[in-house]
Amino acid sequence: MPPKPAPPAPTTGELLSLPEALRQAHAHWSAGQAAQAEILCRRILAASPGQAEASHLLGLIAHTHGQPALALELLNQACRADAAPAVYFGNLAEVCRQQGLLAEGEAAARQATKRDPGLVMAWNNLGIILQEAGRSAESVNCLERVVELQTHSPEALNNLGNAYVGVNRLDEARRLYVQALALRSDYAEGHSNLAFVLGELGDYDAAADAAHRAIACNPRLMNAYINLAGIEAARSRPREALQWTEALLTFAPTHPQALELRTRLRTACGAQAATAEAPAASTDAASVGALPAATTAPAAAQAQDVDD
Structure with missing residues (x-):
């Protein structure tokens, strides 16, 4: 399919109606021309301060280009309009979450679900905010609603599997990860999360296989390396666990959990070597049991990012 032609850039003195200016701004944004979209939004706001649609779009542009404070200000401004659609509040919720403003994000997400009970992104983002706030049971309710609306x-x-892990419903979480992977076999986060749950259930061989698949799908997925190292440690294989930890540190050299795990594993490898070299009859030989599993909790649930 040939690429869509870029929308024409407005001339400085061109007079546009409000609907036409908004249409052109959205067209530029959709075409990846943020600078032109920003110019139009600012022209609209200069002529009509607080105009909701221009404020919303300019807030998305600010969010995308690393201006979190401005994005928050503009999205809040857009949501002050009496007729602000649910998606404005859903986007505000996600921007709040990314800035650690969970209470504000929850309020915005709840307003989004109230204005449009069928808006999937609102329920999804609300569920993840509640999950991050440690309210796992409430998160489950929201994310079950998302699955009802998006069964495939x-x-x-x-995300629902992650929520089930939070309330210790591990078998149900495993089933959901398997379903997700049946729909998308190259889903690295799904493989890594399945590895975590299988490790928690004690099925280390299957867990290791899932972690290997996660790394094959995404060689830079840090949780997968930590999970695989933890699985190998739980199988009393500290050398293999250390190899995966070192592999992670080659591209994430300051990863705090990997650094701490490497220290523990080096000690375990030394103790294991000493045990192997000691006389069989020695009663002083150190006993090397399985290290506590170093697996991480499932990869962060995936919020639906700001949506035009």
Whole structure:
């Protein structure tokens, strides 16, 4: 399919109606021309301060280009309009979450679900905010709603699986990860999360296989390396665990959990070597049991990012 032609850039003195200016701004944004979209939004706001649609779009542009404070200000401004659509509040919720403003994000997400009970991104983002706030049971309710609305979404199934882990429903979480992977076999986060749950259930061989698949799908997925190292440690294989930890540190040299794990594993490898070299009859030989599993909790649930 040939690429869509870029929308024409407005001339400085061109007079546009408000609907036409908004249409052109959205067209530029959709075409990846943020600078032109920003110019139009600012022209609209200069002529009509607080105009909701221009404020919303300019807030998305600010968010995308690393201006979190401005994005928050503009999205809040857009949501002050009496007729602000639910998606404005859903986007505000996600921007708040990314800035650690969970209470504000929850309020915005709840307003989004109230204005449009069928808006999937609102329920999804509310569920993840509640999960991050440690309110796992409430998160489950929201993410179950998402799966009802999007039964064939791997991300929705993965997120609900993460929520089930939070309330210790591990078998149900495993089932959801398997369903997600049946829909998308190259879903690295799904494989890594499945590895975590299988490790928690004590099925280390299957857990290791899932972690290997996660790394094959995404060689830079840090949780997968930590999970695999933890699985190998739980199988009393500290050398293999250390190899995976070192592999992670080659591209994430300051990863705090990997650094701490490497220290523990080096000690365990030394103790294991000393045990192997000691006379069989020695009663002083150190006993090397399985290290506590170093697996991480499932990869962060995937919020639906700001949506035009």
